[in-house]
Amino acid sequence: xxxxxxxxxxxxxxxxxxxxxxxxxxxxxxxxxxxxxxxxxxxxxxxxxxxxxxxxxxxxxxxxxxxxxxxxxxxxxxxxxxxxxxxxxxxxxxxxxxxxxxxxxxxxxxxx
Amino acid sequence: xxxxxxxxxxxxxxxxxxxxxxxxxxxxxxxxxxxxxxxxxxxxxxxxxxxxxxxxxxxxxxxxxxxxxxxxxxxxxxxxxxxxxxxxxxxxxxxxxxxxxxxxxxxxxxxxx
Numbered sequence: 503x504x505x506x507x508x509x510x511x512x513x514x515x516x517x518x519x520x521x522x523x524x525x526x527x528x529x530x531x532x533x534x535x536x537x538x539x540x541x542x543x544x545x546x547x548x549x550x551x552x553x554x555x556x557x558x559x560x561x562x563x564x565x566x567x568x569x570x571x572x573x574x575x576x577x578x579x580x581x582x583x584x585x586x587x588x589x590x591x592x593x594x595x596x597x598x599x600x601x602x603x604x605x606x607x608x609x610x611x612x613x614x
Numbered sequence: 615x616x617x618x619x620x621x622x623x624x625x626x627x628x629x630x631x632x633x634x635x636x637x638x639x640x641x642x643x644x645x646x647x648x649x650x651x652x653x654x655x656x657x658x659x660x661x662x663x664x665x666x667x668x669x670x671x672x673x674x675x676x677x678x679x680x681x682x683x684x685x686x687x688x689x690x691x692x693x694x695x696x697x698x699x700x701x702x703x704x705x706x707x708x709x710x711x712x713x714x715x716x717x718x719x720x721x722x723x724x725x726x727x
Contacts, residue, residue, distance in 0.1 A: 535715055544618075544705050544718035545657065590657065594713075601647065601670060602716055604657040 504529040506591055506605035514611045519581055523589055523608050526573040531593030534567050534574045535602065539588045548589075549576070581612050616640045618719035620706050626725045627696055635691045635722045637706030646689045647707040647716060648681065650674065657705065663689065664712065696726045 506527045515521050525534075533552055537545035549560050551567035551574060558565055564577045578585055588609050592602040619638045627633050639646050648660040662669040663681055680692045689708075693700055703723050707716040 533713070533715070537718075542720070544620075544707075544720045547715050547717065550715045592657075594715075596713070600713060601659045601662055602649075602657075603659070606656045 504531075504593065504595075504603045506593055506603055508589075508591055508605035508608050510608065511606070512609045512611065514613065515581055517581055517583060517612055517614050520577060520579045521581060521610065522578075523576045523591075523610075524573065525575070525591030525605050527593055527603075528572070529593065529603075530571045531603075532571075532596035532600070533594040534565075534571075535592040535594060536563075536565050536574070536576045537590045537592060537604075539590060539607070540586075545590060545592075578610075581610075583612050583614055586610060586612050616642075618706055618708055618717055620704075620719035620722050622722060623720065624723045624725070626727065629698060629726055630695050633693050633696055633724065635693075635704050635706075635724070637689045637691070637719055638687050639689055639706065639708035640710075640717060641687070643708035643710050643717075645669075645709050645712045646681075646683070647709075648691045649705045649707060649718075651703040651705065651721075653702070660691075660704075693724075696724075698726050700724060701726045 536548045539545045549565040556567045562579045588607040590607045591605045646663045651657045661671040661675045678694045703721040705721045706719045
């Protein structure tokens with residue numbers, strides 16, 4: 503089946519630092535999504551990527567969809583304590599009611 | 615901003631009992647989904663639903679599971695006879711046209727004892 507690979511499982515950074523997270527897949531996806539999950543809450547959409555090579559920003563977040571549609575990265579600049587959480591990448595296939603396939607997520611910790 | 619709401623936030627039940635998890639998707643969304651997240655693991659697809667019928671379901675969604683849209687606003691997941699391994703967070707999600715990004719609720723934590 504389709505799988506998305508995220509590593510490492512955890513990342514620890516200092517407040518103010520930039521951080522980059524990668525996600526790779528053996529399958530091609532039509533849309534690539536980045537979600538953040540905080541304790542006790544559901545995944546919250548951060549950025550959606552629709553075109554190969556697309557670079558999209560949302561505040562301090564920047565994400566790019568790889569040319570092959572099999573990978574993506576998410577950058578967080580000037581991290582702050584509230585960036586703490588689990589960051590999931592998810593691939594969405596084409597077609598109506600297309601489901602999402604999630605990566606295992608990266609737990610980000612930010613030291614003040 | 616409209617959001618997906620789920621109730622209850624936490625449900626404890628005994629093995630073998632039936633549970634119904636409830637969701638109110640975003641009002642102008644037409645496609646609905648249930649996902650599951652076992653503690654510490656990734657979010658897994660269970661089922662998608664459109665036009666009052668199941669569009670796709672995963673291997674996890676066996677005969678013990680069912681979904682229903684009983685009225686114009688609610689979308690429910692029923693587990694007929696719960697097992698210990700059904701303990702997980704269950705997330706409802708919806709999207710407008712099936713291709714747009716999914717919006718998730720805050721989940722129901724199901725604990726089967």
